[in-house]
Amino acid sequence: MPKISNKGIHMPASPIRKLAPFADQAKKEGKKVYHLNIGQPDIETPxxxxxxxxxxxxxxxxxxxxxxxxxxxxxxxxxxxxxxxxxxxxxxxxxxxxxxxxxxxxxxxxxxxxxxxxxxxxxxxxxxxxxxxxxxxxxxxxxxxxxxxxxxxxxxxxxxxxxxxxxxxxxxxxxxxxxxxxxxxxxxxxxxxxxxxxxxxxxxxxxxxxxxxxxxxxxxxxxxxxxxxxxxxxxxxxxxxxxxxxxxxxxxxxxxxxxxxxxxxxxxxxxxxxxxxxxxIDTPDEYFEKVNKEYTHRRNILVSALNKMEGVFCPNPGGAFYVVASLPIDNADKFCQWMLEDFSFENQTVMMAPATGFYATKGAGYNQVRMAYVLNADDLQKAMICLENALAIYPGRVINTTAAQEN
Missing domain, CATH: 3.40.640.10 (Type I PLP-dependent aspartate aminotransferase-like (Major domain))
Structure with missing residues (x-):
């Protein structure tokens, strides 16, 4: 059969979207999935x-x-x-x-x-x-x-x-x-x-x-x-x-x-x-002021909740609506897939983007995830409770992530 191009072979899959089939399956199983994987705001269009x-x-x-x-x-x-x-x-x-x-x-x-x-x-x-x-x-x-x-x-x-x-x-x-x-x-x-x-x-x-x-x-x-x-x-x-x-x-x-x-x-x-x-372009400044205030509130909820979790570190971002956090895990790709395939807390789970896909250096970001705080405050809080419970039972949990990175 005809072959695809070398360029096609080397084209990377999106770390933001590649886990979508697992999220779809989780939903079919009746789980509520909190989508923190993609920068799709729930803010209303002007x-x-x-x-x-x-x-x-x-x-x-x-x-x-x-x-x-x-x-x-x-x-x-x-x-x-x-x-x-x-x-x-x-x-x-x-x-x-x-x-x-x-x-x-x-x-x-x-x-x-x-x-x-x-x-x-x-x-x-x-x-x-x-x-x-x-x-x-x-x-x-x-x-x-x-x-x-x-x-x-x-x-x-x-x-x-x-x-x-x-x-x-x-x-x-x-x-x-x-x-x-x-x-x-x-x-x-x-x-x-x-x-x-x-x-x-x-x-x-x-x-x-x-x-x-x-x-x-x-x-x-x-x-x-x-x-x-x-x-x-x-x-x-x-x-x-x-x-x-x-x-x-x-x-x-x-x-x-x-x-x-x-x-x-x-x-x-x-x-x-x-x-x-x-x-x-005629959107009034009040729209952006309201949105900015909302995102600041969401950021504060997410960053605070993450940094209270044992073994987690998340810098406080100055803009956009994303965070990259390091987690006490062995492998972000495995963890994010496990969250969708094997985990639920009160029939809920969280979809995140493994940070490995945001690095070009091989092996970098192995214990990091990107999360988008594009959900309302109540859903963010529920997602963080879900994540904390997941980290407590994840089979690949790593106690000392710094030591693991050095290895």
Whole structure:
């Protein structure tokens, strides 16, 4: 029979979705499954966005421009310029989700065999996008002990070769929730200028910064205009994951003209999504203030509950809506599957994402899981009770995780 491609063989499975069949089976068995594995918020999508779809009156569902409708890009520019990005509508290409923004950025800026440095743990699909484009991921380790702060610039420099073309950051970070400081970004700026590197800035969680901390984008740093490519999405900002609407932003004219060719090759982003996205920009600030307060409350519940469990450690994230926690377990993949297959507490269980899938370094994250605090406070509390009971009886429980890691 015909064979599949080597690329297909090496394409990694999603750590976020690969356990879905086990969750489905658990539900068939009557278990309540608390989904902490995926960043699908239960926050309601803004009413204005939904009304825009309900009130559509076009007679022909037509193509849009490959770069996105002018009206949407103009509205987007006004949103970003309120955040001091200083961009024009023609410096935006609308994409089918943030995922396409990332893949177009890679195709535009990187040749097969080129290297991109990414602090790990990182959004698992970066591995998949790199595989699609024959790009080599060079991971640089960040550590749970200091909350997954940006590694030192000296450590970055150790990885740079003639093949290194870009650095990818996600700020606030998925999966760790770490919020990069201005100092950390200024350090990256100097590195990018010294080695003539692109900085790909994934800003899907820009609105979700906590404890009064401010979000800083590489777009805010003077002198990086030719180096920065912002990749964004409406998925998280407006709790509209199913819209599949994002954008690529850069002031680099060569990047824009080249990226547009890739955008033309896939024709266009969806018309209905852009109508909804345009309406979403009028969402009042009160919506985000309420959402931010809710996520802060949920974060506090989750982090507090985790750190009260014996053998568990979870840093307090500054943004996004994820945590990575270390658990007293032998293997995160086995544990997360066991939770769905073999465990229940009062006919309930918890679905989490093994952190191994968020690392490129083999063996890293073996005792860590990512959890998304996208459920209401009551469900989060029940999920944590469930998890604590699971850890107490898990056959592969490890008493001293530090010692186990050294072995």
């Amino acid at each position: 009413e204005g966005m939904l009304n825009a779809i309900k009130n559509i009156d076009f007679k022909v569902w037509a193509y849009t421009s490959s770069e996105g409708t002018l009206s949407y890009r103009t509205k987007l520019a006004s949103y970003y310029n309120k955040l001091n990005y200083g961009i024009k509508p023609e410096e935006i290409i609308v994409t089918t989700g943030g995922s396409e923004a990332i893949t177009i950025a890679m195709m535009t800026c990187l040749d097969p065999g080129d290297e991109v440095i990414i602090p790990e743990p990182f959004y698992a699909n970066y591995n998949g996008f790199a595989c699609q484009n024959d790009v080599v991921v060079k991971p640089i380790m960040s550590f749970i002990e200091n909350g997954f702060a940006l590694p030192s610039i000296a450590d970055f420099e150790k990885l740079i070769t003639p093949k290194t073309k870009a650095i990818i950051i996600c700020n606030p970070n998925n999966p760790t929730g770490y919020l990069y400081s201005r100092k950390e970004l200024e350090d990256l700026k100097l590195l990018a200028l010294k080695y003539d590197l692109y900085i790909f800035s994934d800003e899907a969680y820009r609105e979700f910064c906590y404890d009064g901390e401010s979000f800083i984008s590489p777009m805010h740093l003077a002198g990086l205009e030719e180096h920065v490519i912002v990749m964004d999405t409406v998925s998280k900002r407006y709790s509209a994951c199913g819209a599949r609407l994002g954008c690529l932003i850069t002031k680099n004219k060569k990047v824009l003209s080249t990226a547009l060719k890739f955008a033309q090759a896939r024709l266009s982003a969806g018309l209905v999504e852009q109508i909804a996205g345009e309406a979403a």
